Amino acid sequence: MAFKEKEKELSYIAQYQKDNYDRITVMAPKGTKEKLRAAATLKNMKLSEFVLYCVTKELKIMEN
DSSP: OHHHHHHHHHHHHHHHHHHHOOOOOOOOOTTHHHHHHHHHHHTTOOHHHHHHHHHHHHHHHHHO
16 A cells, blocks of 8 residues: 555656756766766755756856
8 A cells, every 4th residue: 555655656746847847967977977066065055956056157147
């Protein structure tokens, strides 16, 4: 019984993410992920939050 509830919960989460978020996959040379993770940690951010922050910042610069 618990498995069915967990499966239902995961299905709901997956559908919510699909409806509300875009998924972006980036390929980078080996070692890049750890460098980015270290930089994110310095700013007290999660890796994805840090990458989005950097890209958004660059886009704002490009708009001006």
